[in-house]
Amino acid sequence: xxxxxxxxxxxxxxxxxxxxxxxxxxxxxxxxxxxxxxxxxxxxxxxxxxxxxxxxxxxxxxxxxxxxxxxxxxxxxxxxxxxxxxxxxxxxxxxxxxxxxxxxxxxxxxxxxxxxxxxxxxxxxxxxxxxxxxxxxxxxxxxxxxxxxxxxxxxxxxxxxxxxxxxxxxxxxxxxxxxxxxxxxxxxxxxxxxxxxxxxxxxxxxxxxxxxxxxxxxxxxxxxxxxxxxxxxxxxxxxxxxxxxxxxxxxxxxxxxxxxxxxxxxxxxxxxxxxxxxxxxxxxxxxxxxxxxxxxxxxxxxxxxxxxxxxxxxxxxxxxxxxxxxxxxxxxxxxxxxxxxxxxxxxxxxxxxxxxxxxxxxxxxxxxx
Amino acid sequence: xxxxxxxxxxxxxxxxxxxxxxxxxxxxxxxxxxxxxxxxxxxxxxxxxxxxxxxxxxxxxxxxxxxxxxxxxxxxxxxxxxxxxxxxxxxxxxxxxxxxxxxxxxxxxxxxxxxxxxxxxxxxxxxxxxxxxxxxxxxxxxxxxxxxxxxxxxxxxxxxxxxxxxxxxxxxxxxxxxxxxxxxxxxxxxxxxxxxxxxxxxxxxxxxxxxxxxxxxxxxxxxxxxxxxxxxxxxxxxxxxxxxxxxxxxxxxxxxxxxxxxxxxxxxxxxxxxxxxxxxxxxxxxxxxxxxx
Numbered sequence: 313x314x315x316x317x318x319x320x321x322x323x324x325x326x327x328x329x330x331x332x333x334x335x336x337x338x339x340x341x342x343x344x345x346x347x348x349x350x351x352x353x354x355x356x357x358x359x360x361x362x363x364x365x366x367x368x369x370x371x372x373x374x375x376x377x378x379x380x381x382x383x384x385x386x387x388x389x390x391x392x393x394x395x396x397x398x399x400x401x402x403x404x405x406x407x408x409x410x411x412x413x414x415x416x417x418x419x420x421x422x423x424x425x426x427x428x429x430x431x432x433x434x435x436x437x438x439x440x441x442x443x444x445x446x447x448x449x450x451x452x453x454x455x456x457x458x459x460x461x462x463x464x465x466x467x468x469x470x471x472x473x474x475x476x477x478x479x480x481x482x483x484x485x486x487x488x489x490x491x492x493x494x495x496x497x498x499x500x501x502x503x504x505x506x507x508x509x510x511x512x513x514x515x516x517x518x519x520x521x522x523x524x525x526x527x528x529x530x531x532x533x534x535x536x537x538x539x540x541x542x543x544x545x546x547x548x549x550x551x552x553x554x555x556x557x558x559x560x561x562x563x564x565x566x567x568x569x570x571x572x573x574x575x576x577x578x579x580x581x582x583x584x585x586x587x588x589x590x591x592x593x594x595x596x597x598x599x600x601x602x603x604x605x606x607x608x609x610x611x612x613x614x615x616x617x618x619x620x621x622x623x624x625x626x627x628x629x630x631x632x633x634x635x636x637x638x639x640x641x642x643x644x645x646x647x648x649x650x651x652x653x654x655x656x657x658x659x660x661x662x663x664x665x666x667x668x669x670x671x672x673x674x675x676x677x678x679x680x681x
Numbered sequence: 682x683x684x685x686x687x688x689x690x691x692x693x694x695x696x697x698x699x700x701x702x703x704x705x706x707x708x709x710x711x712x713x714x715x716x717x718x719x720x721x722x723x724x725x726x727x728x729x730x731x732x733x734x735x736x737x738x739x740x741x742x743x744x745x746x747x748x749x750x751x752x753x754x755x756x757x758x759x760x761x762x763x764x765x766x767x768x769x770x771x772x773x774x775x776x777x778x779x780x781x782x783x784x785x786x787x788x789x790x791x792x793x794x795x796x797x798x799x800x801x802x803x804x805x806x807x808x809x810x811x812x813x814x815x816x817x818x819x820x821x822x823x824x825x826x827x828x829x830x831x832x833x834x835x836x837x838x839x840x841x842x843x844x845x846x847x848x849x850x851x852x853x854x855x856x857x858x859x860x861x862x863x864x865x866x867x868x869x870x871x872x873x874x875x876x877x878x879x880x881x882x883x884x885x886x887x888x889x890x891x892x893x894x895x896x897x898x899x900x901x902x903x904x905x906x907x908x909x910x911x912x913x914x915x916x917x918x919x920x921x922x923x924x925x926x927x928x929x930x931x932x933x934x935x936x937x938x939x940x941x942x943x944x945x946x947x948x949x950x951x952x953x954x955x956x957x958x959x960x961x962x963x964x965x966x967x968x969x970x971x972x973x974x
Contacts, residue, residue: 425959433962437955439718439906443903447944448948451944600792602789603788604788605784606788609783615777617766
């Protein structure tokens, strides 16, 4: 009981979080020196997908806009990098700002019609976006290499680092991921982040309270697309090859599925989702080529019934239960009382423990600054 | 000119296929307010069942009839087991569940029948008939006839039978229907069963053209979405007309607009979806939705 008491203290929780973060970071830095290059390559893919999923999480998890077309932004980021590096001969780091600006602008462009489309219709339009992307990439074959794709020289590590190519790419991915997480966290905990969540919960009420609906929604779309674009750039670097077949509708659906399984409305959920996305096929493809799809489809449906907050939500709830120990919620245990995105939105009352406080949706993890 | 009529008839035939899948979407949307993203994959799965039966030595028509029955029961079961628990919840949840179904059916078909592309027997002879100045392929005419028959039967069911009336009532006003003793839940499930059956027909019609593979319906689904959007998601008649318009414009644009050609045809449904949703979101024949605060 004493441990629980102490763990409930916000200051302790803060230190705990920092401790866990440092530990994870240490493991992440140590991993590429321990595992074989193939594994390191897989870890890189985890980081790449985690960034894209995180981007979709901002849009869908925090702002409540559905996108079945994030693979399209991913593809555009990847192709921007590939074309600039291969056809124009730019150094690889220079393509990042260009790809980010392009995907941001495109996301903004899609976000404007998205203002008039809610729910199902937005899903339809973004789905169509994902479906038309590969044929368009094939059509402009002069630039994109058509269905043959483009082969890109992988970025080589500078001499002084002493890293192998796969390790270097992994660290580039890790840096990008950390920056992405920090930015997303700050965004979500800011005024804009609260506006995003307010819109998700009730657009009309948010508007009445003075939230600029159009601005927040389009900007969220743009940010989210930019994340997918960054993931695309990393994809190009890491895989060294792009072709339209890499960016079919399957990619968009995988990103959404991983987000839901990992945890909507969570910053760490996307990482868990990405781990699933990369390693589930690894495990289950021994059984059958189709096994990962069956697992993902079933998990997706199951998630909506049983754990709408995804794995991250599940973990948070268990942690909350442990802290509460059946007792009453102490005031100030902000992190525990955080309402989950989909728990709030899907109104699943069954399965939610009575003692778990349904607190503010402000996502003020650290408390108000 | 002959090319024009040829393309027109081809367009009407593919349009009829889109229309049938769009009608399946509308059947579900009208009764449960759900856009079923898995509709195409369910249709694909049905086509596989028909194929498997013919492979097992069944005749084509018995295989089709059994497939339709199995699809009906399957659609019913999907509604009861998978959709029921999330009915009435927010759109995000429902979209995700139907996407889950999409992935599941796609992978299940791949598991059972592998991802190999297979031929599918066509029920129609591959011949042309002369219609005055132009000739038309019998398969094209057959497809149009089949879809017309399906739509006609659905019309009779909904407008002329007690069951149809009850189903419409359950979709229109579940609360009052329940009060007068209609088992609303079962009526919605029936809607899903019917939709799966109609979808199965479109799957069987499309399989000889596109060849059978688990990913066969993904493109068709987009065209069907365009058809349903154009006609209005709550209008079956609108879906049919929308399907025909989409099919014809796809065929003509692919032939006459050099930039689009055969590769970029998929851009047409996209343009239709976006255009309609921005200009007239309720579609040509749909009812505008009114949001009450």
